[in-house]
């Protein structure tokens with residue numbers, strides 16, 4: 001019904017990236033935004049700070065200059081209202097990307113997201129669609145404390161009708177954001193603040209990473225670690241360390257929390273017999289809990305031991321750096337839990353563990369990279 | 377401009393503002409040491425609002441603040457040592473290090489809440505006013521918020537209810553012209569003055585020069601009087617300017633969102649300098665008295681920082697405490 005003609009007549013070839021560069025997650029996301037706006041003039045961006053000098057951690061840099069204030073919409077501080085506005089634009093043929101600098105602010109928008117965005121296509125039997133992307137940022141940083149760091153993915157992931165994506169690498173962040181913007185569904189896109197600083201190989205040009213579910217990012221045969229967002233990075237670190245102790249961990253990036261496709265995780269657990277989940281949110285009623293429930297329902301016989309859950313303790317995030325270290329699990333937590341799950345004596349793991357502990361001690365707790373010395 | 381002798385305790389106002397300034401300048405000076413590892417939003421340039429409003433309050437009145445809460449907290453009598461310790465993430469902080477600079481509270485002094493979520497504390501102030509009315513305490517609640525917060529739906533819901541029930545609440549809109557880097561004219565229609573937000577709900581609204589402590593004190597006094605007499609809420613719009621950056625205590629961003637000329641213009645209207653000149657001109661503040669005041673305030677601030685440095689960090693063992701009240 002809405003003008004397909006407005007999509008560029010000859011889109012650049014997709015799926016065959018020509019070159020890769022090392023980019024930060026923030027730059028990868030900016031590329032995704034720019035490519036989508038270039039290819040489809042229905043795409044526009046709105047949010048607080050999208051035109052300010054720092055451009056949402058750099059992820060909207062250049063967009064105002066290229067597309068103007070008509071498509072790069074600075075908004076008042078009115079999260080709930082603006083979410084309704086975005087939904088209205090979406091059902092009327094546009095493709096808004098709404099940004100919140102913290103997922104915590106999106107709490108103000110729950111009514112619109114849950115009652116309108118998630119249900120409109122279903123209610124109207126597809127006559128209306130809500131091709132909306134809401135980018136929101138999670139994760140710790142410089143003592144931001146209890147209301148500026150929350151990993152609220154399970155609040156969104158429990159709502160039928162929403163798509164919930166958590167990118168783990170710069171390359172996926174770009175491909176998944178493009179897929180989200182091109183999706184006909186409302187997508188909650190949760191970016192860990194650490195990801196903006198993470199550097200990695202990112203293919204040039206347009207490509208879209210299908211939002212079809214978890215994927216194995218490191219093969220292994222002794223246990224499965226299913227992780228989300230930044231915990232994928234920690235899981236890979238843990239897997240490296242476990243490998244030096246002769247343990248082969250398979251790491252699965254959950255990536256898409258809803259609609260959830262359990263198959264890759266089930267297949268993995270059927271091979272390894274052991275499951276550990278690691279997510280950035282709270283343990284209780286978190287995504288990890290859901291994954292464990294599904295695996296015990298559907299692959300109970302494959303499990304050789306009880307599944308292990310690693311997430312945040314049931315506590316608000318404290319501001320004090322003295323409390324942050326204990327609050328956030330790291331690769332070392334995963335390493336220790338894996339050792340226990342496999343029933344290995346600590347003596348066998350000691351050398352690898354010490355090496356990992358030394359590595360972790362080098363990584364700052366409350367900043368994504370060592371050079372950061374003030375709020376970021 | 378009224379004579380300062382007409383203002384109750386003009387010297388007290390000055391002392392309160394100078395104290396806030398010295399505390400915040402010390403934070404800015406030492407922030408680079410990286411021991412204050414939490415976001416810090418300074419009120420340098422906006423002290424007259426907090427000092428003027430608090431001067432009109434009784435100690436039993438209550439205030440509800442925002443991410444930019446230092447000045448409100450200090451002016452209301454919040455404990456300085458507990459504030460500095462909180463910013464250092466220490467156990468002796470006003471939240472035991474759990475909240476950081478954006479969550480300052482001191483219920484004993486009537487500082488009931490500071491919320492890092494924009495607009496979040498406004499209706500809570502209205503609720504406190506409802507409680508005061510129900511209990512007949514004669515108290516007044518103050519909701520401090522910025523020009524940015526005035527865009528949040530919750531303000532409008534709060535104004536409506538406060539007007540409906542004639543609640544003893546003072547809405548203090550601290551208009552510093554910016555939300556982070558975004559100026560007011562990019563967020564609100566230029567033809568609608570902020571005070572109209574109150575009038576739309578039948579709430580008397582007054583716009584004052586927020587850099588004139590005496591004017592703020594006088595307007596707040598009128599509003600508090602109305603509230604205490606059961607005449608309901610007031611919206612006080614205080615036009616002011618934040619001289620520091622939004623959340624960078626020690627830096628000035630040369631990124632074009634504010635011109636040097638604008639900053640200089642407002643620096644020339646600094647509320648502290650202005651009151652000081654006036655006090656000296658009217659013979660209320662002598663050189664000797666000023667030197668003594670500075671000495672005693674500096675000692676107090678030094679002691680608060682020394683206490684914070686010496687205090688222990690909170691133990692993770694107690695981190696679960698008070699999650700559920702027993």
Ligand SMILES: Cc1ncc(C[n+]2csc(CCOP(=O)(O)OP(=O)(O)O)c2C)c(N)n1
Nearest residue numbers: 105444492493494522523524525554555556
């Ligand atoms: C609900 C919500 N949205 C956005 C933010 C991010 N934020 C923090 S401070 C700020 C500026 C608020 O401006 P204003 O209310 O004028 O207060 P000021 O900082 O100028 O004192 C914003 C947008 C937030 N904390 N909460």
Ligand SMILES: [Mg+2]
Nearest residue numbers: 522523552554
């Ligand atoms: Mg402001």
